Amino acid sequence: KTYRWITFKPQGAGDAQQRSTQWFVDEFAKRTGGKHTIEVFWGGSVAGTREIPTALASGVGDFGDIITPYFPDQFPLNNAVGFFIPQPNNTREIGELMEKWHAEIPQFEQELANSGIKAVGFRPLESYGILCTEPVESVADFKGRRIRSYGFAYPKLIEALGGSPVSIATSETYEALERGIVDCTPIGPALARGWKYDEVAKYYIEYPIGASFGHLLAMNLASYEGMDEETRAIVDQLGKDYLGVYADMLDDDESTVREAWESELGVTVIDPGVSTEDMATLSANEGIQEVRKDWIERATALGVDPDPIVAELEFK
Amino acid sequence: MTNLTIGLIGVCALFASILLGVNVMVALGLVGAVGLTVLVGIVPATSILSTVFFDTTHSFHFSVIPLFLLMGFFAMRAGLGSDLFEAATKWLGGIRGGLAISSTIGAAAFGAASGSSVGTATVFTKIALPEMLARGYAKSLAAASIAIAGTLAVMIPPSALVVVYGILTNSSIGGLLIAGLIPGVVFAILICAATYIAVMRRPALAPRLQTDATLSEKLWSLRLAGPLLLIIVAIIAGLYLGVFTPTEAGGVGAMLTLILALVRLRSFRKLALMRTLLDTIRTSAMIFAIIICALIFSRFLALSGLANTVGGFLTTLDVNRWVVVAMIVAVYLVLGMMMDAPALLAITLPITHPVMMKLGFDPIWFGVFVVLLCEIGAVTPPVGINCFVVQAASDGRVALEDVFRGLVPYVIAGFVMLVLLCAVPELATFLPDRMR
Amino acid sequence: MTDDRAVSAYGRVRSAYGWALLVAGSFAGIVTFLMMLLVVANVLLRSIADAPIDGTLELTQSALVILIFLSLALTQYEGGHIHVVILTQRLPARLRTAVRFLAMVLGLVFFAWATKGAFDFALRSYTINEQEWGAIRFPIWPVKFVVFVGLLALAIQFLIDAVGVLVGELPDDEDAVKEEHL
Ligand code: NA
Numbered sequence A: 001k002t003y004r005w006i007t008f009k010p011q012g013a014g015d016a017q018q019r020s021t022q023w024f025v026d027e028f029a030k031r032t033g034g035k036h037t038i039e040v041f042w043g044g045s046v047a048g049t050r051e052i053p054t055a056l057a058s059g060v061g062d063f064g065d066i067i068t069p070y071f072p073d074q075f076p077l078n079n080a081v082g083f084f085i086p087q088p089n090n091t092r093e094i095g096e097l098m099e100k101w102h103a104e105i106p107q108f109e110q111e112l113a114n115s116g117i118k119a120v121g122f123r124p125l126e127s128y129g130i131l132c133t134e135p136v137e138s139v140a141d142f143k144g145r146r147i148r149s150y151g152f153a154y155p156k157l158i159e160a161l162g163g164s165p166v167s168i169a170t171s172e173t174y175e176a177l178e179r180g181i182v183d184c185t186p187i188g189p190a191l192a193r194g195w196k197y198d199e200v201a202k203y204y205i206e207y208p209i210g211a212s213f214g215h216l217l218a219m220n221l222a223s224y225e226g227m228d229e230e231t232r233a234i235v236d237q238l239g240k241d242y243l244g245v246y247a248d249m250l251d252d253d254e255s256t257v258r259e260a261w262e263s264e265l266g267v268t269v270i271d272p273g274v275s276t277e278d279m280a281t282l283s284a285n286e287g288i289q290e291v292r293k294d295w296i297e298r299a300t301a302l303g304v305d306p307d308p309i310v311a312e313l314e315f316k
Numbered sequence B: 001m002t003n004l005t006i007g008l009i010g011v012c013a014l015f016a017s018i019l020l021g022v023n024v025m026v027a028l029g030l031v032g033a034v035g036l037t038v039l040v041g042i043v044p045a046t047s048i049l050s051t052v053f054f055d056t057t058h059s060f061h062f063s064v065i066p067l068f069l070l071m072g073f074f075a076m077r078a079g080l081g082s083d084l085f086e087a088a089t090k091w092l093g094g095i096r097g098g099l100a101i102s103s104t105i106g107a108a109a110f111g112a113a114s115g116s117s118v119g120t121a122t123v124f125t126k127i128a129l130p131e132m133l134a135r136g137y138a139k140s141l142a143a144a145s146i147a148i149a150g151t152l153a154v155m156i157p158p159s160a161l162v163v164v165y166g167i168l169t170n171s172s173i174g175g176l177l178i179a180g181l182i183p184g185v186v187f188a189i190l191i192c193a194a195t196y197i198a199v200m201r202r203p204a205l206a207p208r209l210q211t212d213a214t215l216s217e218k219l220w221s222l223r224l225a226g227p228l229l230l231i232i233v234a235i236i237a238g239l240y241l242g243v244f245t246p247t248e249a250g251g252v253g254a255m256l257t258l259i260l261a262l263v264r265l266r267s268f269r270k271l272a273l274m275r276t277l278l279d280t281i282r283t284s285a286m287i288f289a290i291i292i293c294a295l296i297f298s299r300f301l302a303l304s305g306l307a308n309t310v311g312g313f314l315t316t317l318d319v320n321r322w323v324v325v326a327m328i329v330a331v332y333l334v335l336g337m338m339m340d341a342p343a344l345l346a347i348t349l350p351i352t353h354p355v356m357m358k359l360g361f362d363p364i365w366f367g368v369f370v371v372l373l374c375e376i377g378a379v380t381p382p383v384g385i386n387c388f389v390v391q392a393a394s395d396g397r398v399a400l401e402d403v404f405r406g407l408v409p410y411v412i413a414g415f416v417m418l419v420l421l422c423a424v425p426e427l428a429t430f431l432p433d434r435m436r
Numbered sequence C: 001m002t003d004d005r006a007v008s009a010y011g012r013v014r015s016a017y018g019w020a021l022l023v024a025g026s027f028a029g030i031v032t033f034l035m036m037l038l039v040v041a042n043v044l045l046r047s048i049a050d051a052p053i054d055g056t057l058e059l060t061q062s063a064l065v066i067l068i069f070l071s072l073a074l075t076q077y078e079g080g081h082i083h084v085v086i087l088t089q090r091l092p093a094r095l096r097t098a099v100r101f102l103a104m105v106l107g108l109v110f111f112a113w114a115t116k117g118a119f120d121f122a123l124r125s126y127t128i129n130e131q132e133w134g135a136i137r138f139p140i141w142p143v144k145f146v147v148f149v150g151l152l153a154l155a156i157q158f159l160i161d162a163v164g165v166l167v168g169e170l171p172d173d174e175d176a177v178k179e180e181h182l
């Protein structure tokens, strides 16, 4: 059988997300001995980013990647990490936490099943710092800077830092940085290169925002359950192997970008000297806590004990 | 029946239903949805219908389309176009075909403040067509020169169509917008040259006019172009100084033009605000309906594998890359005959853009190139939206056949422009490269 | 005699419906104007006072959805959606009527289908009380219901136009795009 994978990623992207998707597809064909294959429909040619859960649930595709933060009401539990910005875990750790929660807390899987979807793998994003057009030597330096924000959690973090949050669409952030509409944007090295922001903003501040989640590698529930046991076992194993493969690719990308920053691109990396205690103090900020409380209430209402999850996502 | 066959049948069904007079949006949407049903089933097809209308319009980028349209309608109400035309007449009325040439120049200038090909063609049909016909210009020349000049608004920034390209291909919209400036000016010159040559070959098309404007009158007439220039300069300056983003420029441009219109008219009533707003939302609805339905059709094409196959075929071709370019031109010209520009881009770019990128072409250059192809498509029969617009806005002065008949020299000018873009890619890439 | 009465009844229904669509369209026009003001106010406050208006991006997105879907049916009522007459205008009168009727029925089928989809989508959004999660938070499901209403209104307009072709009350529009729509 040929399964359909629908993704927003363009085939030509060549980043860790795209390469690891290709790896999954190739490996699937290999491990099933060519009995089953996956055909990928790249670049949102079949469904837009915000349409993918609906398209997956109805069987437009069998596989697909869901940008989880776009759906906080549909998948509140799986969005836990998105309510905890900043948080102390890196990409690999966030992936492992998602695996652990899915294994231990049935509601995580149930919430996807309610939408006709099954998670087969997890793809957290890279750890973020803050990229600026001017040097920012210490956290106090963020005061008064216009920092690009999006979503509901970043405005609170930026305000806590003393900056002023400015909502700019991702595709306009390049121009906004170039022309000084914003001074800074939260981003990681690989993505900064991907969007070419580092052409116009030359100071990367190692402010430890942590990794965020991220993308669910999901399947149409019926397609998953319709697989024979052997194939399903292959998919389950592939999903587990995926995290390591993807995280390695991401590490490679990051070190390549950092080398390029140092050599030809002339991006200065600044360590503002932030300790875990500093982050814990900042996280105690009222606005930031308000966002977290919102999630805690939602999780409690869904019958999930929030404490062990929160413990992983707070700075200690 | 293979999926590929289903895809081909879908393409044929699309053209057949368009020719039978089915609304273009209905033809695209229904053939797409039925095709999806055949390929993946009715539940998935319905699910695509359920999300695509909301998802496509729930977009900050696309807000520039109604805002640029609004700007164009305010400019029309303020009489900015007719002022420009009056000034141009003083300067060029004495040349044979001079009125057509001056309306082309006026449209090019207007295009620097309007993002809409349709809007510009309407404005100039209202202003320039009666003037030309009254002075003995042939219907075909007068109407066709306006239909083609309207397309300059799309090439010269700002441009809603270029924004569509940027979104569909994830390219830098700022770079794309500025890239269109030089090609737009060059194309305007080519259009003027085409008019001049056509009139030289058949003098009956346009009489020479007596102009008794003195030099001082000519110079004084330049003041009429001032207000529009002021707005254009303000927008460009605002973009460069980082006051607003390209998307926000739509709102700023509309606001500035509104203020100017109010200053000019000295009356809120004459502005006919509600009518202007209704004109804007009607045209917006038309454009979005086409964009969304084209998206449904293109998803059907994608799932049928036809898009991948054509794309794969184009990429694996072991031929000179210019042969591929020629094939892409042919595809756009054929599809452009039947389709509206945003639809054409939505359907074709997922196939052609990756192919061109693999062949090493510059994404911004290709944006300008494709937009030019769309402009040619906007005037070629049977679906030449600018020709419909000119005919419709002419109050029965010209027939659709008149418009199409006069277009031959301008389509040739379009081809010359295509060749120029290939020979001198810097026409498109020079300005964006300076911006980096 | 009965024919005449039927025709005029049809005309009354069509224009009453058109009047309702004009009200919706006027509302869409006002939304467009407000959207312009919001974008400009955000630019001004951001550059002058360093205090952008929270939620401009999110509100603009929703405004766009509302203005498009409140004007879709009006545009069809006035014959504004693009179609080609090059072939049909050469057909004999009865065949042309048949083709035009078919075109309207196809429009009805497609938009009725889309209406069904949009309703399901909006209802799902409503059941989870879906919000727009940005710099400000507001319910997004009502906007999804606007899509449903807009598509429904368009489907009904196609139904009215199909009936109009049958009863010979819908003028044969030679102009694909009418002047007042531009
Ligand atoms: Na323009």
Ligand code: NA
Pocket (backbone or CB within 6 Å): B336, B337, B338, B339, B376, B377, B378, B379, B380, B381, B382, B383, B384, B385
């Ligand atoms: Na055409």
